[in-house]
Amino acid sequence: MTRTNLNHTGTSVAIVGAGLSGLCLAQYLRRNGIDAQVYERDAAPFARPQGYRITVDADGLGALRESLPAHLYDLAVAVAGRSGGYFRFTNQHLREAFKLTFEETEDGERQMDRQVLRSILLVGLEDRVHYGRKAAAIETGSGATRLRFEDGASVTARVVIAADGIGSALRDQILPGGGPADSGVAGIYGRTPLVQGGSRVLPAELDRSGVLSLGGRSGRAVFFTAMEFSQDPKAAFAERVPGAPVVDVGDYVMWGVVMPQSDIPAGTAWNDAPALHRLAEAIAADYHPAVRRLISAADPEATILSHFAVGRRPEPWAIPNAAVMGDAVHAMPPFGAHGGNTALRDASLLGAKLVAAYETGGSPSAIDDALAAYRDEMIPYAFKAVDMAEGMMRRLTGSKGVQKWVMLKLLPSLHRPLVPTG
Ligand SMILES: Cc1cc2nc3c(=O)[nH]c(=O)nc-3n(C[C@H](O)[C@H](O)[C@H](O)COP(=O)(O)OP(=O)(O)OC[C@H]3O[C@@H](n4cnc5c(N)ncnc54)[C@H](O)[C@@H]3O)c2cc1C
Numbered sequence: 001m002t003r004t005n006l007n008h009t010g011t012s013v014a015i016v017g018a019g020l021s022g023l024c025l026a027q028y029l030r031r032n033g034i035d036a037q038v039y040e041r042d043a044a045p046f047a048r049p050q051g052y053r054i055t056v057d058a059d060g061l062g063a064l065r066e067s068l069p070a071h072l073y074d075l076a077v078a079v080a081g082r083s084g085g086y087f088r089f090t091n092q093h094l095r096e097a098f099k100l101t102f103e104e105t106e107d108g109e110r111q112m113d114r115q116v117l118r119s120i121l122l123v124g125l126e127d128r129v130h131y132g133r134k135a136a137a138i139e140t141g142s143g144a145t146r147l148r149f150e151d152g153a154s155v156t157a158r159v160v161i162a163a164d165g166i167g168s169a170l171r172d173q174i175l176p177g178g179g180p181a182d183s184g185v186a187g188i189y190g191r192t193p194l195v196q197g198g199s200r201v202l203p204a205e206l207d208r209s210g211v212l213s214l215g216g217r218s219g220r221a222v223f224f225t226a227m228e229f230s231q232d233p234k235a236a237f238a239e240r241v242p243g244a245p246v247v248d249v250g251d252y253v254m255w256g257v258v259m260p261q262s263d264i265p266a267g268t269a270w271n272d273a274p275a276l277h278r279l280a281e282a283i284a285a286d287y288h289p290a291v292r293r294l295i296s297a298a299d300p301e302a303t304i305l306s307h308f309a310v311g312r313r314p315e316p317w318a319i320p321n322a323a324v325m326g327d328a329v330h331a332m333p334p335f336g337a338h339g340g341n342t343a344l345r346d347a348s349l350l351g352a353k354l355v356a357a358y359e360t361g362g363s364p365s366a367i368d369d370a371l372a373a374y375r376d377e378m379i380p381y382a383f384k385a386v387d388m389a390e391g392m393m394r395r396l397t398g399s400k401g402v403q404k405w406v407m408l409k410l411l412p413s414l415h416r417p418l419v420p421t422g
Pocket of ligand 1: 017018020021039040042052053054055056133134136164165166167168169189256306325326328334337338339340342343
């Protein structure tokens, strides 16, 4: 993909990062007639392996409904997995401690493939997303806000929104000292095609289930769940948005192996897929054979490493005409599946605030009030999710506690393994 020329002067909203929140905000603004441009560091929309599924809950679905044109929202729901099913907590032998049951409802939470969702969020934004543009800094003063890229190019905009994820390059300027804390815990994520050699890799007993399987060794756990598309994404795109590109992906099981960061050999790169796959297999070596088979049968190239971080409550934005959203401001461990949902919620909230400010003339003070109001409303829901995710991670991966003993020993001892061994 070639890079577009940047002749954007005085764009209304410059969004940094074409991830979930950046694209969702761009859709919201486009739908309301506001000029927004998105700058993405990757060379192309699907340049990196990021192919995991996310559970989109009522918050995420609500944000997508408010931001996307109706036909794109319908497309997202049409290809997503069915709502309903189970979430099972087990020990490493797949003996269940307890399960949560979710009813199948029209608007219930459902699984979406992150790259398919990004494909949908990109429809209609083709001329507004600029790849190979790594933002480096914001310059303020003399009336305009200038966004500078690493390659020396720059654009001016009325507002700059940093939606550039956990390693945000702009956060230090907008939120000095606001970077997330390292949790000391990490996850290796992978994916395994659901059907191999004509049979499903997931035993029938685990159909429609997410499983969090706590390890015998302190701090270790394995999580897995299937991404089963209700409709093949390629076919659904061809029918509903002909010509729009979509990633080529079939049904798969996403799994994650959670461990203390000290279990990862020093210098292991986040995308050294073969080494990470071997490490995931080694860590799951004392797990139920069904779990081991699932990890062994993975597409090794799709394995990635993620260090879990915990965001800090933001101070007021330190520079005018700029704000931060999504993981860049409220990173959270992936316990409870709220990171992406919270990022989508930010996008629709911030979109609504900016639209209201532009509708009343878009004066600098109206825009700064809108950005401040977004921050004030975002903090309570986002940091409730951060606190919950961190608390859950500590309880489930900590070494002590009655709750852990009940989860790992007492309750599982009352049940047979969900899947017979052998
Ligand atoms: C394996 C896994 C499973 C998950 N499951 C769930 C789930 O079930 N439910 C859920 O709610 N959340 C889930 N999450 C979390 C969710 O994916 C994130 O919270 C979400 O993607 C955050 O969205 P974002 O827009 O803030 O950032 P991102 O989606 O990370 O997007 C940031 C974008 O900014 C770009 N960028 C970075 N730096 C720059 C720069 N300097 N200049 C320009 N562009 C830049 C990046 O390339 C990227 O495209 C999961 C995460 C992982 C890793």
